[in-house]
Amino acid sequence: MNATVRLLENVARATVGVHSQVPTTHVSAAIGLGTDRRGTGTIVSPDGYILTVHYLLLGAQSVVVTLASGEQLSARIIGKDYNSGLGLLKIEGSQLPWLEVVSSQNCAVGQEAFTVSSLGGEKRCADAGIVTYTGPFDAVWEFVLDRSVCVTASSLNIGFSGGPICDNLGRVIAVSYLNFADIGRAILGIPGENYLAARDELIRYGRRTTSPPKAWVGILTYTMREHVVVAGVMPGSPGDKAGLQQGDLVITADGRDINERRILYDVLGSHQPGDSIQVKVLRNNRIFNLEIPAVRAEDYFA
Known part of the structure; x- marks a missing residue:
């Protein structure tokens, strides 16, 4: 990797630690996200807008960010994009160090990239790798990206998600969404073009308004031998109310x-x-026909 020390320093200065506190009564606390969440964010404007992942912000009562200098600042939640998985924060300030977000469309497999992430507080972790995949991604929970960016990572990369995946010019091509460094030596990112498309709407409305909200039923699933199995059902979700159960095999x-x-x-x-x-x-060897009334995910997690 030919990234210079100065380039890494510039990216690190624009990277923040994110710490959110969520009440135990919020639905997201009961599905594995917990109440004390830590992640990474990237300052993407000199006046203090911070790009991160939305699951850090679900139900958050307070969000504190830590700058590279160690200074801690309260952050406001500006918006969440449930379709792309991105979240936007705002801190007070001017002439802050910031990074440009660009589209990943020109990003090719084999291209060099590097990541910077928070280790908590002002501590940072930098890692160099290459792009290994640019294509669709779907998760156990109801989350789909038509395009994702996957980069290699060291098994020693224990940084929190939400930080920048950068090209060799220090531009953000994707936001770290899932860190598989400990098991698969890879980091999966949300492409920068998702933020570019959502930015103005998130700032103005707090959510996407031009892209239609997706139907959501609140299930976790996995594929096994050409069958889709329900791994879990979120409590109080449409799937739960309709009678879906863990272990159900979805036929049609x-x-x-x-x-x-x-x-x-x-x-x-x-x-x-x-x-x-x-x-x-x-x-249990019986067929059940269920009718599930879908909702917006943001209504469930409000």
């Missing part, structure tokens, strides 16, 4: 055969919140 959704998770998510994505989705599941 809206009459479409479901043999991989992405197909199920595509069916959900074809609906608007308020629509009812017809799902057929196999449970």
Whole structure:
């Protein structure tokens, strides 16, 4: 990696630690996110807008960011984009160190990249790697990216997610979303173009307004031998209320055969919140036909 020390220093100065506190009563605290969350953010404007991942901010009562200097500042939640998984914060300031966010569309497999992440407080972790994948991604929870950016990472990279994935000019091409360094030596990122498309709406409205909200039912799933299995159901979610249970095997959704998770998510994505989705599941050798009224994820996590 040919990134100079000065380049790394510039990126590190624009990287912040993010610490959010969430009440125990919030629904997100019960699904594995906890109440004391730590992550990374990137200052993306000289007046203090900070880009991070939205799951750090779900239900947060307070957010404190720590600058590279060690100074701690209270941050306001400006907006959350549930479709892309990005979140935007704001601190008071002017002429702050900041990084430019660019589209990843010109990013190619084999290209050099580097990451900077918070280790808590003012401590930072830098790691060099290469881009190994640019393509679709779907998660156990109901989350889909039509394009993601995956870069190699050292097994010693224990930095918190939400920080910048940069090209060799120090520009942010993606935001670190999941750190698999300890098991797969990789970091998966949300491409910069998602922020560029959402920025103005997040600042003005706190959410996306031009892209339609996706139908959400509150399930966790995995694919096994060309079958999709329900790994969990979020308490009080539409899936829970409709009777979905952990261990259910999803046979069809809206009459479409479901043999991989992405197909199920595509069916959900074809609906608007308020629509009812017809799902057929196999449970204990019995068939159950369920009608699930979808909602907006942001309403559930409000």
